[in-house]
Amino acid sequence: xxxxxxxxxxxxxxxxxxxxxxxxxxxxxxxxxxxxxxxxxxxxxxxxxxxxxxxxxxxxxxxxxxxxxxxxxxxxxxxxxxxxxxxxxxxxxxxxxxxxxxxxxxxxxxxxxxxxxxxxxxxxxxxxxxxxxxxxxxxxxxxxxxxxxxxxxxxxxxxxxxxxxxxxxxxxxxxxxxxxxxxxxxxxxxxxxxxxxxxxxxxxxxxxxxxxxxxxxxxxxxxxxxx
Numbered sequence: 001x002x003x004x005x006x007x008x009x010x011x012x013x014x015x016x017x018x019x020x021x022x023x024x025x026x027x028x029x030x031x032x033x034x035x036x037x038x039x040x041x042x043x044x045x046x047x048x049x050x051x052x053x054x055x056x057x058x059x060x061x062x063x064x065x066x067x068x069x070x071x072x073x074x075x076x077x078x079x080x081x082x083x084x085x086x087x088x089x090x091x092x093x094x095x096x097x098x099x100x101x102x103x104x105x106x107x108x109x110x111x112x113x114x115x116x117x118x119x120x121x122x123x124x125x126x127x128x129x130x131x132x133x134x135x136x137x138x139x140x141x142x143x144x145x146x147x148x149x150x151x152x153x154x155x156x157x158x159x160x161x162x163x164x165x166x167x168x169x170x171x172x173x174x175x176x177x178x179x180x181x182x183x184x185x186x187x188x189x190x191x192x193x194x195x196x197x198x199x200x201x202x203x204x205x206x207x208x209x210x211x212x213x214x215x216x217x218x219x220x221x222x223x224x225x226x227x
Contacts, residue, residue, distance in 0.1 A: 002075060009072040013085045016065035017129060020093065023058045027051060028095040062093055084132055092127045096151045126151060173226050177219055184215035 034047045065088055072085070130151065191212075193204040 006072065006075050009068045009075065010081065010085070012068035013065050013072065016061045016068065017085075017132075020058055020061040020065070021096075021129060023054055023061065024093070024095045027054045027058070028097060030054070058093060062088055062090075086128050086132065088129070092129055094127050096126070096130050097154070098127075126155070173222070177222055177226075180215050180219040180222070184212045184219070187212040187215065 030047075030051065034044075034051075038044060038047050069085055069088070072081070187208045191205045191208040193201050195201050195204070
């Protein structure tokens with residue numbers, strides 16, 4: 001009997017997750033349509049009421065999942081299944097294209113400011129409800145499958161773009177150091193001035209070597225920082 005009850009609770013958890021994901025996808029598409037097409041106070045009020053109803057259903061699905069998971073823990077304790085049916089927190093309940101809100105202690109002040117300003121794509125984390133095994137199911141829900149595939153494509157594009165940025169940055173660093181070395185040699189080549197006034201010649205030499213030393217100091221500093 002306990003085996004049947006265990007499978008029942010797992011099924012309830014999966015059903016709750018499926019319902020939650022479908023509702024979140026519906027909300028995402030509706031909000032997009034709302035921002036593009038809906039105008040006027042009456043239409044906006046109705047749209048807000050509809051979104052509130054969707055949010056209520058999402059919360060109910062979350063409560064059902066939490067209760068079923070708690071019952072599963074009581075029945076069989078922790079096991080491999082907890083990696084698929086993880087603990088559900090309020091911050092995990094977000095759409096497929098929405099970044100997961102990490103706990104404040106996990107970011108620096110600069111990272112927090114960047115995220116508030118809409119920057120810092122490198123800190124984007126997708127909620128586990130969209131990455132857990134079985135999200136794509138048997139292709140019976142095209143909307144859900146498309147949402148997950150779109151998010152995967154965006155994540156891959158970000159990864160490729162960051163890899164390209166790293167290569168460009170390394171090349172830029174190499175060119176900066178090469179330029180500083182060339183500039184130091186350029187100043188040294190102008191240390192010897194052909195002039196009848198000895199004071200001017202010595203002044204020009206001192207100035208040229210001073211500028212060369214500045215360039216080499218910058219080169220040494222950048223090399224120490226970048227290597």
